[in-house]
Amino acid sequence: MAVADAELLVEVTGAVATVVIHNPARRNAMTAAMWRQLPEVLDRLAADPAVRALVLTGADGTFCAGADLGDLDELLDAGDASIAVEAEERLAAFAKPTVAAIRGACVGGGCQLAVACDLRIAAGDARFGVPPARLGLVYPAPTTRRLTRLVGPSAAKHLLFTSELIDTERALRIGLVDEVLPADRLAARVDEITSAVAARSQLTVAAAKEIVDGRADADRIAWWHGQVRASGEAREGVAAANERRPARFAWTPPVA
Structure with a gap:
């Protein structure tokens, strides 16, 4: 799969915009270009009065396996001013409700994006992890604080200290996700939620x-x-x- 195939795909159906993380060759890892693309996509959807909710999901049964670390030097030099943190902050500040529809891997940068959404609805096959301790990186402070507000200090420390993958049962228990459904019911449930939001x-x-x-x-x-x-x-x-x-x-x- 060519690098050009790594992109964010956007579809607007009625009042709901769906943004698909699409980089199948790398399990939908976010490239530098994709991090830069996200704020542009958000600006465009924010300005569209027809859009009342946004769904973020991944292609081919995987949410996002993390950030593409091919640009490691750029990432290390930027610290908390990285393009990934900027994109995350823009997603968190998006004025309209956001729902992460999660299947498969939701790890690193993928978990970062999911946590920046308002709601997280997961299929039973989803797995979550925060791997900076396995890579020798410092998780960005804004990202760490957002994760901690969501799941609490102890659960955040477990994820950050161990880099372990956790299943949906644990993710639901600690508040990392809001609902867990069979994979074949995920899309219908997300449609229900976004349709309800759009009608309010x-x-x-x-x-x-x-x-x-x-x-x-x-x-x-x-x-x-x-x-x-x-x-x-x-x-x-x-x-x-x-x-x-x-x-x-x-x-x-x-x-x-």
């Missing part, structure tokens, strides 16, 4: 994501409450509930 008030969803992630200060929270009053979203939601019909939420983010 985008005002509520966007505000909730900012507040949960700790990115909304008091002024921003007051702005969100002002949006509720000005938009009529709550009136529509209550009316729909009383009339037992689907709500017709119309709020869209203001143009920056």
Whole structure:
């Protein structure tokens, strides 16, 4: 498989964008070009008002086996300013809900990307690992902190200290994934979740994501409450509930 075949593939179906990590020759390892491509993809999807949710997944039954270490010198020189960390931070800050649909290996850079998503739904064949101790690398500080917030200090240390692969049973127990399903039900469940998100008030969803992630200060929270009053979203939601019909939420983010 040629290097040119290593890329992120993007498909938008209705309100859901799917980004596929595609590098089958390297078990979908992220190349430098792919790390650089991700923020560009995210910017494009963020600007598309039709997109209400994003799914990140991997090609051919594998999520992502890590970062391609062919550019090791660049990685070592960059430290926490690496293109991988920049892409991860951009994914974590993406304004719309993100779901990692995980099959097979989700290791290193793959786990880094999955943890930066809002939700992680895994097939039973998924395996997770954080291998820097096996490679003599220091896991980036932003990445380490995000992992720790998700699974707690003890579980994060286990993953970082041992570089062991863990199965979905343990991943679910420590909070690394939100749901585990048979592989043949994964796509349908992700469709259910993203369809539900797309049907909800985008005002509520966007505000909730900012507040949960700790990115909304008091002024921003007051702005969100002002949006509720000005938009009529709550009136529509209550009316729909009383009339037992689907709500017709119309709020869209203001143009920056």
